[in-house]
Every structure is written in C-alpha cells, then in structure tokens.
Amino acid sequence: MGFGASIKGWTVVDGEDGPSMCAVSLKTAVRAGARPQVLAVSEQASAGGDTDAAALRDLMERVDHGLPTLVTLARTRYRLRVMPEPAVPQREMSASLQWSLSAESDGLFEDVNLAWMRIPTEEQLPARPRQLYAVMTPKAWLTGRLAVWRQAGLRPKVVDIRETALRNIAAAHERPGEGLALVAVDADGVGMVFTHQGSLYLDRYIEQPLAELQVADPATRVRLHERIALQLLRSIDVVGRSYPFMPVTRVVVAPAPEAVGLIEFLTTQLPLKVEPLDLNQVFDLTKVPALAQSPALQARCVVPLGAALRSAKVAA
Amino acid sequence: MKTPVTHINLLQRAAPVHTVAWSLAALVAATAIGGSFYGTQLRGRAQEAMRQRDEVAQQLKEVQARMAVQTGEQAKSAQAIALRKELDALQPQAQAAQALIDAVRRAQGGQTDEFARALTAMTGLNEPGLWLTALTVSAGGKRLELQGEAASGASVLRYARRANDSLQPLTLRLDSLELQPAAGATAPGAGTGAVSFRLY
Numbered sequence: 010m011g012f013g014a015s016i017k018g019w020t021v022v023d024g025e026d027g028p029s030m031c032a033v034s035l036k037t038a039v040r041a042g043a044r045p046q047v048l049a050v051s052e053q054a055s056a057g058g059d060t061d062a063a064a065l066r067d068l069m070e071r072v073d074h075g076l077p078t079l080v081t082l083a084r085t086r087y088r089l090r091v092m093p094e095p096a097v098p099q100r101e102m103s104a105s106l107q108w109s110l111s112a113e114s115d116g117l118f119e120d121v122n123l124a125w126m127r128i129p130t131e132e133q134l135p136a137r138p139r140q141l142y143a144v145m146t147p148k149a150w151l152t153g154r155l156a157v158w159r160q161a162g163l164r165p166k167v168v169d170i171r172e173t174a175l176r177n178i179a180a181a182h183e184r185p186g187e188g189l190a191l192v193a194v195d196a197d198g199v200g201m202v203f204t205h206q207g208s209l210y211l212d213r214y215i216e217q218p219l220a221e222l223q224v225a226d227p228a229t230r231v232r233l234h235e236r237i238a239l240q241l242l243r244s245i246d247v248v249g250r251s252y253p254f255m256p257v258t259r260v261v262v263a264p265a266p267e268a269v270g271l272i273e274f275l276t277t278q279l280p281l282k283v284e285p286l287d288l289n290q291v292f293d294l295t296k297v298p299a300l301a302q303s304p305a306l307q308a309r310c311v312v313p314l315g316a317a318l319r320s321a322k323v324a325a
Numbered sequence: 326m327k328t329p330v331t332h333i334n335l336l337q338r339a340a341p342v343h344t345v346a347w348s349l350a351a352l353v354a355a356t357a358i359g360g361s362f363y364g365t366q367l368r369g370r371a372q373e374a375m376r377q378r379d380e381v382a383q384q385l386k387e388v389q390a391r392m393a394v395q396t397g398e399q400a401k402s403a404q405a406i407a408l409r410k411e412l413d414a415l416q417p418q419a420q421a422a423q424a425l426i427d428a429v430r431r432a433q434g435g436q437t438d439e440f441a442r443a444l445t446a447m448t449g450l451n452e453p454g455l456w457l458t459a460l461t462v463s464a465g466g467k468r469l470e471l472q473g474e475a476a477s478g479a480s481v482l483r484y485a486r487r488a489n490d491s492l493q494p495l496t497l498r499l500d501s502l503e504l505q506p507a508a509g510a511t512a513p514g515a516g517t518g519a520v521s522f523r524l525y
Contacts, residue, residue, distance in 0.1 A: 087335065126331035146335050168335040180330070207330045319332045 016320040018045070020072050021313035022163065023081040025065055025154075029196075030055050031309050034073035035292070035317035045321045046293040048073050050300045050310055062161040069163060079167040080158070081316045084197070087146040087170055089212065094127065094139035106143050121145040126173075129208050133254040142209065144170055167319070172202055172212045174315035179261065180207035181291040181318065188248055188255030191286070192241065193263040193311055194219065194271060199237050203248050205255035213244050222269040234274040242279065261286050263311045264304040288314065414453075421456035421473070422448075439466020446491040447471070452484040458521075469497050470525035474507050477518040485524055499524045 018036040034048040051071035055064040095105040103123050110123075128140045151168065158165060179191035179202055188205045196219045203211040215237055222233055245257045260279060262272040263286040276283040288294065292314060294301035300310060440462040447460060454476030461470040469492065475481045481504060489498055507519040 082335070122335045124333045124335050126333060127328075129328035132328070144333050144335060151335065165336065166334075167332075169333050170335070173333050206328065208328060 016077060018048070018073075018076045019079045019167075019317040019319070020049075020069075020074070020076045021079045021081060021317045022065070022068065022165075023310075023313040023316070024083060025055075025068075025080060025158075025163075027083055028055055029053070029309065030064065030068050031313055032068050032072045033310050033313045033317060034076055035314065035321075036076075037318070037321035039293075044291060044293040045318065046295075047297045047300060047314070050297045050306065052306065052309055062157055065158070065161040065163060069161065077167075078163055078165045079169055079316055079319070080163070080165045081169050081171060081174055081312055082146060084171055084200075084214065086150065087144055089170065089172060090143050090145075091128070091140055092143050094141045106141075110143070110145070120148045122148050122151055122168075126209070128210055129206075130252065133252075142172075169316045169319070171200065171312050172209060173319075174312045175200060175202045175263075176204050176207075176209040176315070177318040178263070178286070178291065178311060178315040179204040182261055182286070183207065184259075186255075187259065188252070188257040190241065190245060190248075190257050190260040191263065192237075192260060192271075192275070194265040194269070194308065195312075196220075196266060199271075201241060201244060203244065203255075203257060205252065210252055210255065211244060211248050213240060215240050219266060219269070222271075223267055230270065231274070234271060235278075237271065238275055238278050241275070245281075258282060259284060264288075264307040266305050266308045268304075286311070291318075417454075417456045418451065421458075424456070424458050424460075442466070442495055443469050443492070443497065446495060447488065450484065450487055450491060452480050452487070455480045455484050466495075467497070468525070469499065470523065471499065472521075472523045474519065474521045478504055478520050478522075481520060481522045481524075488524065501525050 017038040018034065020032060020034045022030065022032045024030050030053045032049075032051045032053075034050075036046045036048055039045060049072045051068055053064055053068040055061045090110075092106065092109065095102065095109065097105045102125060106125055107121070107123055110121075123143060123145050125141050125143045128142065130137050131139060146168070155165075175191050175193055179189050182191070183189045183204060183206070188203060188210070191202050191204070193200045198214055198216040198218070201211075201213040201215075202209055217233060217237065222230060225233060241260065248255065248257050258281055260275060260281060260283045262275060262283060265271060272283060272285055288307055288311070289301065300306050443462050443466070444460065447457070452475075455473060456475075457471055457473040459470070459472035461472075462468070463470070471488070475484070481502065485499055485502055492498060501524070503523040504520050505522075507521045
C-alpha cells in the first residue's frame with residue numbers, strides 16, 4: 010500500500026469538504042539524520058459543501074504542485090473497524106473482509122472502497138488471534154469527490170485517514186519499546202491513538218465540540234476535561250491488558266486550536282507523564298515560520314503533516 | 326524485529342477483480358496480436374509459395390515449349406537424314422535406270438515392241454545391291470541378255486530367279502550366268518564380294 014522510496018514528499022490536503030481546508034507540502038527525501046522539511050503550508054476558509062472547487066483550487070496554488078498529492082478524509086467520511094484477520098492469502102484479504110462485512114451488516118458495506126492494516130501481535134503474542142483495522146468509505150461518494158478534485162486540478166494518488174496520520178506523528182515521537190498515546194483536539198472532538206513501533210494498536214475519538222469547551226464555565230470545563238481524562242485512562246488500561254508488551258508511559262498532547270487547558274488538566278490529573286507535542290522535533294519548519302509560531306495553525310495542520318510522513322523515515 | 330508499517334490508501338480499487346479482468350484483456354489482446362501476426366506471416370508464406378509455384382509452372386511451360394521446338398527440329402533433322410539415306414540407296418537404281426535408257430537409245434533400230442516388253446518386265450524387278458549396266462534384246466525378241474554388277478553372287482542368283490519369273494509370260498528365259506569378281510567397286514556398299522555378271 011506504500012509508494013516506496015522513490016517518493017520525494019507529499020502535498021497533503023485536509024478538510025477539503027469542510028469549513029476549513031489546510032494543505033501542506035512536505036519534503037521527505039532528506040539526508041540521513043535530517044528532519045522532513047515542510048515546504049509550504051496554507052489554510053483556506055471554505056463555504057463548505059461538496060462542490061467548493063474554486064476554494065480548493067486557490068488552496069492548491071499556494072503549495073507545491075510538483076509533489077504527489079494525498080487527501081485525508083474527514084472523520085465522518087469513513088469508518089474504521091477492528092476485525093479478526095481472515096485466514097486467507099494477502100491478495101484475497103480485501104475481498105474476504107468485504108464479504109465478512111457485508112455478511113454481518115446485511116449489505117451495508119457492499120459498495121465501499123476498503124483498505125486494511127494489521128495490528129501486529131504475532132511476535133509478542135503468537136497465540137492471540139490476529140486482528141486488523143479495516144477502513145471503508147462509500148465508493149459512490151469517493152467517486153463523486155474524485156470528479157470534484159479533478160475539476161479543481163487535484164489528482165490525488167492516495168486517500169488516507171486521520172488515525173494513520175496521527176499514528177505517523179506518534180511513531181516519530183516513540184522511544185524504543187514504549188507504547189505512546191497521542192491526544193489531538195480538533196473542532197469536533199478529541200482523538201487518541203496508541204502506538205508501538207510505529208503501528209497503530211488502539212484508537213478512540215470523543216465527540217466534544219471545541220465550542221462547548223470554549224464557552225463552558227470552569228466547573229463544566231473541569232467535568233468535560235475529566236470525561237476526556239477518564240476515557241484516556243480507560244484506553245490506557247485496555248492497551249495494558251490487551252497488549253502487555255507495550256506499556257503506555259507517556260501521553261503526548263498535540264497543539265489545540267484554542268487554549269482550553271486540556272494539557273494542564275491531564276498533566277495534573279494523570280498518573281503518567283504528559284508532554285506537549287513539539288512539531289519541531291519531527292519537522293524542519295524553517296521554511297514555514299508562520300507554522301512554527303502558531304499553535305493554532307499547528308493544530309489545524311497536524312493531520313496533514315502526519316499523513317505526509319507516510320514515506321519518511323524519521324526518528325525522534 | 327520491527328514490523329513494517331502498513332499505510333492506508335482508499336483509492337485502491339477492487340484489485341483482484343480488475344487484475345483478472347485486465348489480465349484476461351491483455352491475454353486476449355496478446356492472442357489477437359499474435360494470431361494476427363502469425364496469420365500475416367502464414368498468408369505471406371502462402372502467397373510466396375503460390376508465387377514460387379506459379380514461377381515454377383511458368384518455367385516448366387517454357388522448358389516444355391523449348392523441348393517441343395527442339396524435338397521438332399530433331400524430327401526434321403532425322404527426317405532429312407532418312408531422306409538422304411534413301412536417296413543414297415536409290416542412287417544405284419537411278420544409275421541402272423539411266424543405263425536402261427541408254428540401252429534403249431542404242432537399240433532404237435531393233436524390234437521396239439519386244440524390247441519394250443522385255444524392258445517393262447525388267448523394270449519391275451528390284452534387287453538391293455544389284456544394278457544393270459546393259460540390256461540387249463536380239464533375235465527378234467527371242468533372246469535377252471543382261472549385264473550388270475552386284476554386291477554379291479547371291480544377289481545375282483536371286484535376281485536371275487525373279488527375272489525368269491517375270492519373263493515367263495514373254496516365253497523368254499535366262500539360262501546362262503557368267504560371274505566374275507568386279508574390276509572396280511562401282512556399286513555403293515560393294516565390298517570384297519562384289520561381282521560383275523552376265524545373264525542370257
């Protein structure tokens with residue numbers, strides 16, 4: 010599913026059908042030991058809807074056209090499921106998964122584009138039944154979006170999801186042997202991914218509109234923060250029991266669009282180390298000072314930046 | 326050992342179905358191209374073979390025509406040779422006939438009727454290798470004398486027997502024969518056995 014080492018980088022577009030679009034160009038082909046270099050960042054307000062090709066065209070004019078294009082879908086445009094891995098050859102995996110999904114959902118998943126990735130436990134837990142992540146998006150919708158993207162001059166080679174983008178960021182921060190939790194706040198909620206050796210083992214998403222946090226009184230805000238912290242602790246507990254080989258000892262919190270005090274709350278309340286995500290540790294931001302200086306822009310671009318790491322070899 | 330990280334791409338189509346379809350399409354296309362190419366080569370070879378066949382047939386016709394011409398010429402040549410041989414063979418008889426004509430001229434003062442009858446009887450005879458040099462009718466047509474040369478004595482004897490058969494209606498008969506070796510081999514084909522004779 011990858012594109013190998015011949016890819017020099019990516020231009021990633023995120024939220025192209027939402028109120029705010031963001032595009033980044035990342036050069037991943039850098040000398041050994043160097044960080045991938047962010048070449049351009051652009052954010053574009055959009056009227057929303059599925060046909061705002063003009064805004065998308067404007068956005069693309071401000072990033073690198075020479076790099077292959079990747080699009081990350083909004084969370085509402087796909088479904089991510091953990092499933093038992095069918096005992097079939099790899100070439101038959103997609104068909105088998107599709108068959109399993111259609112059998113259990115009465116045809117709901119018949120007309121979807123499907124991709125999958127393993128949850129690797131065969132080395133550490135060889136007796137455990139294997140599982141994988143299956144990702145689905147409606148084929149008809151994606152076909153329609155491809156037409157709109159072509160109209161805007163956008164011809165993506167890859168359509169990716171947010172969880173793997175966050176996984177790539179977390180993987181770049183991992184230390185050998187540890188399990189890492191990455192928490193990212195966006196306008197609609199709080200996403201969490203738990204990774205080990207670069208692979209995604211668990212994901213959670215708490216629907217919590219940022220607007221509610223912003224306007225909440227202190228008591229309500231504490232209650233909302235406790236809800237997030239509780240979910241995080243439960244997830245860490247699940248990881249500890251399901252994957253004992255990857256103890257989660259750190260939580261990394263990505264920049265938030267607004268200062269809502271989440272990282273401060275988690276730092277004081279959780280019994281493990283909580284750190285802010287420093288994009289400078291992963292990316293060379295010298296060409297994009299606006300990104301380096303704006304936590305809000307970083308919060309908006311953390312998903313496309315993570316998606317652009319798909320062909321990069323990075324080490325924290 | 327670190328497991329390779331898998332990346333997601335939802336743009337992937339139903340690869341196995343398309344792979345099979347494209348493979349089949351490629352196979353069909355390759356078969357069609359190959360068949361077309363092979364067919365073209367086959368047609369080319371067939372056309373070349375037909376052209377060579379026509380050329381060989383044309384060459385055969387030409388050779389047959391030349392052979393027919395040569396056969397005709399050979400036939401003409403063979404016919405000419407045969408005619409020449411026949412002429413050579415008739416030459417002694419022509420000489421004999423000339424001798425008879427001369428003899429007739431010399432005998433114009435004698436009995437013409439008897440001489441004519443005797444001459445008619447003699448001209449009906451033909452003995453290969455024998456020719457007459459003189460024919461004399463005397464005694465009022467009662468006596469006939471023939472002189473000539475022959476390749477052998479046997480031919481003279483055969484001629485004498487046949488002459489008597491012819492002269493029988495004229496009440497003439499040649500009873501005497503004188504043979505002697507020929508002085509010169511005047512007769513064509515005369516060998517060492519050539520003789521001159523006198524029949525009377």
